[in-house]
Amino acid sequence: MRILVCVKRVPAPGARINVTADGLAVDSAHLGFTTSPHEECAVEEAVQLVEEHGGEVTVMTLGPAAAEEQLRYAASVGAHQFVLIPISEVDWDPQRTASALAGAIADVESADGAFDLVLFGNESADAGGFQVGVRVAYALGRPVVSGIKGIDIAAGVASARREIDGGFEVYNLPMPAVLGVKEGINLPRYPTMKGRLASKKAEVAVDERSVAPGGQARIRLHRPEETVSETVILGTGPEAAPAVVDLLEELGLLS
């Protein structure tokens, strides 16, 4: 089977996220970059499905030229084909992104054959637009469900489990289908030394796309005002236990 995974390069923040002086982007001066977590799991899921059922995994990203790093990471954990849609601006809005991806997917499919499954992350860790996968699926005329934490493939049907509070829902989508995947669907593997070496040789196809912006335009990013709370130190070590239980009692949690 042929599986496509769309991934996004995002900063890997620690305790605090800073913004550039013009307010248009996250200041990445002291940050590394990574694949958005849901999408890292989507790549792992695709590789596992292909290991089980045979086939090939293609990974596509829309982002700066440096996003090639995330494609090579996908190569190091078992993906086979790579497409970079380079953009010069900081971030494209969700409509514009979806339109470019749908166009690029259609082109890859007309050259190499249709994908049985297209996987997205449920939402990107940074912008969190919650819509690109849904828009792409609609443009391609394929069924789509988001929030997926389990996939089984049998007889041309993708059976997908979606996490809900205290359990899960099951959907049966005839393939070709699109799924929005969530972290927790698997535990992504680490690249092996062999994988790392292979990733250096992976060929990345570059697909330049010109697409008009959509109706959502960024003015600036800023940090929310933090409510600075004076932390009350209840004590040090096990001697603090009575003060902790006093607090629980005050909150009415001991009854």
Added chain:
Amino acid sequence: MSLLVVCDHDRGTITEASLEALTFGRPLAATAGIEMAAVVIGKGAERAAADLGAHGASTVHLASHGLLTDFGPEAWGETVAQLVRATAATAVLACGTDRGNEVVAQVAARLDEPFVANCRSIRPGAADWAITRVQWGGSLLEDVTLSAGVSLVTVAHHAVEATPAEVGAAGVVVPFSPDLDDALAHTIVVDRVVLTKGITLSTAPVVVGGGRGVGSAEAFGPLEELAALLGGVVGCSRAVTNNGWRPHSDQVGQTGTRIAPEIYIASGISGAIQHWVGAMAAKNILAINTDREANMVARAGHAVIGDLHQVIPAVIEEIRSRRG
């Protein structure tokens, strides 16, 4: 000209998240000078529809169709898109839950309109809307302008507290029958499996969280015990799930569960931004950490400086002795 609020319900009871959307929608519709309507979909929706006048909906569209017996993101999105066209609605609002964001994304794809997810504040204008929305799960905000034929938005979950309208609206229930293609059945729930009965991470009044500092899967025993004593559940950080100590369903954070307990006892958790955004809706936070400088300690209302492996058993002992 109307703001259409997409309301979700659990077997006929309107969800708290949808009441948040109605609460957020009232001043929005008033500022925009338009009426607020609501739509409820599926089995049991009649009962949910009856409550919505009190929350400010002047019209409640009750959508029914043979395909709308259970949740299906595409069938729901198509239903709302058709209702927007039929009623000439100028804006659509839902709460930014997984379902809310997915359904509005479906509406956006179908109407070919922009969709701004997880808004915190909206200033509607004659042409464009000025919006502040959430990025990074809430640790960063983004100001955007929305230029659209139909303005599609969700309000970030927990951004407002749900309250009924001071003066209720008519809440006139109007049936709506969408025309749905059979292919939409492909994305309707076929089965539902309940793994946990009773309280869950997102509804628990007490969450005892453990991080890297717990050290192993076995060392979560005392945290389990404390949680059980307080009628709560155990949560954990991403480091813990990555180490395979706890299942991902226990993970609190941006890519896990958002919690809102009475108290979150965060033990051995440094408080990386991804974890914090999942915990920040807790009403009280008690951090237990050996590091006084840890982010979690700085952000918590209360803290104990010490080793969780000593502090938690002592707290359990103290609760037992007070209860006698």
